[in-house]
Amino acid sequence: MKFGIVVNEGPYQHQASDTAYLFCKAAIEKGHEVWRVFFYHDGVNNASKLTEPPQDDRHIVNRWSKLHEEHGVDLVVCVAAALRRGIKEENLAQGFRISGLGQLTEAGIKADRLVVFGD
Amino acid sequence: MSEIKKFMFVNRKAPHGTIYALESLEVVLITAAFDQDVSLVFLDDGVYQLKKGQQTKGIETKNFSPAYRALEGYDIEKLYVEKESMEARGISEEDLLVDVTVLGRSEMGELMDQQDVVLSF
Amino acid sequence: MLHIINKSPLTNCSLDSCLRVAQRGDILLIEDAVYAATTGNAFEGRVREAMGRFRIHVLQPDIEARGFAGRLIEGVLPVDYSGFVELTTTNKTCQSWL
Numbered sequence: 393m394k395f396g397i398v399v400n401e402g403p404y405q406h407q408a409s410d411t412a413y414l415f416c417k418a419a420i421e422k423g424h425e426v427w428r429v430f431f432y433h434d435g436v437n438n439a440s441k442l443t444e445p446p447q448d449d450r451h452i453v454n455r456w457s458k459l460h461e462e463h464g465v466d467l468v469v470c471v472a473a474a475l476r477r478g479i480k481e482e483n484l485a486q487g488f489r490i491s492g493l494g495q496l497t498e499a500g501i502k503a504d505r506l507v508v509f510g511d
Numbered sequence: 512m513s514e515i516k517k518f519m520f521v522n523r524k525a526p527h528g529t530i531y532a533l534e535s536l537e538v539v540l541i542t543a544a545f546d547q548d549v550s551l552v553f554l555d556d557g558v559y560q561l562k563k564g565q566q567t568k569g570i571e572t573k574n575f576s577p578a579y580r581a582l583e584g585y586d587i588e589k590l591y592v593e594k595e596s597m598e599a600r601g602i603s604e605e606d607l608l609v610d611v612t613v614l615g616r617s618e619m620g621e622l623m624d625q626q627d628v629v630l631s632f
Numbered sequence: 633m634l635h636i637i638n639k640s641p642l643t644n645c646s647l648d649s650c651l652r653v654a655q656r657g658d659i660l661l662i663e664d665a666v667y668a669a670t671t672g673n674a675f676e677g678r679v680r681e682a683m684g685r686f687r688i689h690v691l692q693p694d695i696e697a698r699g700f701a702g703r704l705i706e707g708v709l710p711v712d713y714s715g716f717v718e719l720t721t722t723n724k725t726c727q728s729w730l
Binding site for chain 2 (some may be wrong): 398400432433444460472473494496497498500501506508510
């Protein structure tokens with residue numbers, strides 16, 4: 393099956409992006425396709441390459457980048473939400489791209505299932 | 512795009528205290544351009560989004576409530592409010608800034624079951 | 633339909649609202665909602681009552697993280713992330729009660 397995922401909360405503050413990531417990993421392991429992850433609201437902060445967690449903590453941003461690199465997951469950050477929060481091309485982590493909200497609607501249309509993670 | 516899906520946007524959060532209501536409205540307006548079958552649902556504190564007479568000057572934020580009235584112009588005409596949520600908040604249809612369809616809780620549940628995509632923020 | 637809840641029922645009404653509005657189907661408790669599935673919590677009666685209409689699942693890693701692995705209400709079905717994925721595929725749609 394083809395999955396679309398929506399992440400509405402920032403990393404570290406809320407468990408939403410952890411749950412979303414673990415869901416994606418499990419879906420891929422089961423042979424499904426995670427076609428796109430759309431980051432909205434404070435979720436856009438998942439894309440900041442300036443993120444530096446302590447050594448002994450998980451690196452949420454790099455984990456997403458790796459998902460893109462290894463499984464071709466399309467990581468889309470909403471442009472309006474991103475600009476509001478200071479996320480721009482210049483501080484975007486590897487594998488993410490900035491685009492419009494239409495990409496979220498498109499995910500709803502083209503994916504077999506859309507699963508939302510938020511507060 | 513030929514495929515038409517039933518999209519439901521579920522609003523359960525009050526406006527102003529957090530940005531969710533405003534940013535979900537932005538998604539709704541974009542989705543309208545994709546010619547999908549769009550419904551908006553207001554449940555729990557989400558019904559406060561539709562309250563008439565919101566004045567945000569004093570808190571220095573954008574008053575986006577008039578935008579709900581513009582939805583019709585985008586061919587978004589299916590607005591549903593749950594009766595029990597309104598009653599629990601002392602709100603009647605006259606308090607709302609747009610025309611809505613009021614549904615009882617079980618009718619609302621049935622409507623949710625008929626959707627293809629449910630988005631909540 | 634799959635209903636996903638992520639808040640404790642003692643601080644937030646999302647589970648209560650879901651039980652009020654939804655008619656049937658699967659409910660999955662994740663993140664802070666897993667406390668709803670533990671014995672002795674003030675919402676236990678509501679969860680037991682809902683089992684007639686819904687299949688109630690709980691995300692096991694979330695319950696373990698919170699120290700309640702041994703306190704699951706009988707009849708609540710534990711799932712791992714793979715089981716979570718499964719629930720989204722066996723149901724036609726899912727709704728996160730955010």
